Amino acid sequence: MKSPMVKELKEGQALRGALFAVAQAEVRQARNGEPFMYLRLSDRTNAVDARQFERAELPGGVAPGEVVRVTGSYSSGYGIRIDHVERYTGQVNFEDFLPPCPKDSVQLGQELKRVLATIEDPWLSKLLAKFMADAWEDFQKWPGAVEVHHAYVGGLLEHTLSVVRLLDTYATLYGVNRDLLLVGGVFHDVGKLDELACKATVLYTDAGNLFGHTYLGAQRLERYATHVEGFPEALQAQLCHMVLSHHGNLEWGAVVTPMTLEAFLLHIADYTDTRAHRYGAIAEAQREKGLTFGQRDRYLETRVYSPRQQTNGEMPQP
Ligand SMILES: [Fe+2]
Numbered sequence: 001m002k003s004p005m006v007k008e009l010k011e012g013q014a015l016r017g018a019l020f021a022v023a024q025a026e027v028r029q030a031r032n033g034e035p036f037m038y039l040r041l042s043d044r045t046n047a048v049d050a051r052q053f054e055r056a057e058l059p060g061g062v063a064p065g066e067v068v069r070v071t072g073s074y075s076s077g078y079g080i081r082i083d084h085v086e087r088y089t090g091q092v093n094f095e096d097f098l099p100p101c102p103k104d105s106v107q108l109g110q111e112l113k114r115v116l117a118t119i120e121d122p123w124l125s126k127l128l129a130k131f132m133a134d135a136w137e138d139f140q141k142w143p144g145a146v147e148v149h150h151a152y153v154g155g156l157l158e159h160t161l162s163v164v165r166l167l168d169t170y171a172t173l174y175g176v177n178r179d180l181l182l183v184g185g186v187f188h189d190v191g192k193l194d195e196l197a198c199k200a201t202v203l204y205t206d207a208g209n210l211f212g213h214t215y216l217g218a219q220r221l222e223r224y225a226t227h228v229e230g231f232p233e234a235l236q237a238q239l240c241h242m243v244l245s246h247h248g249n250l251e252w253g254a255v256v257t258p259m260t261l262e263a264f265l266l267h268i269a270d271y272t273d274t275r276a277h278r279y280g281a282i283a284e285a286q287r288e289k290g291l292t293f294g295q296r297d298r299y300l301e302t303r304v305y306s307p308r309q310q311t312n313g314e315m316p317q318p
């Protein structure tokens, strides 16, 4: 295992050839007009800012997704002050750099397959078979995001399974087309396979930046459907609509707003899981730091309260 990890960095610690993944690399301008190099460095434990002053260009190979060796020092207010940085070309253990799935991803995969085996519609079953043959290998290890939620190996699978489980419950409550609902759930974020590149860090691809995963997902879905001879157009349109509208409204990246009950329920399930996950992650990070409240979170649009211990029904005193 590499050492030190970002999370272990201590005030004033000297770094001699420490390994980090590059999440971001650019030359910026200081207030005095002088150029400086800014890097966002990461590993599986966290990410940290790093700077080298009076540096007008990036060293060769120091680019997002690469691993670098850093010599310099760390301070908690500033991050890493770099004396020297170079691309690392030796053997890399990717598990050092990408956070692992907190759950057993093999079990998650089996659980999703078990639910999908209950799909009765023959067209949707054939579509799923195409998807499995083409993308299952990548899908089960893909991260769910660059940051915000499920930003770790297997995050896409974990999120997709949670969404599908929620949808399965909704299907019994609201009398909708269960097969359509669940398959829409499976495909809703499939565009992330094209939106994100999974190297030593998780990055947006050019297509990801230009089109986003809703459009890319609809495109993938269309590709699979054309490989199922005779796939009904109306069914394809409904599924595509679910993928394109799953973010709920245009400000959140939906191409259109949900116009069917299935599309609406998919949006709500996606919303529930992404938000619930973020509440949990923030509360845990705060607890680790001994904080009951942190900064206002821009995604949740609120501060998160993490009680120091179970209150057994007692309210904190005003
Ligand atoms: Fe999404």
Ligand SMILES: [Fe+2]
Pocket: 159, 188, 189, 270
């Ligand atoms: Fe999602």
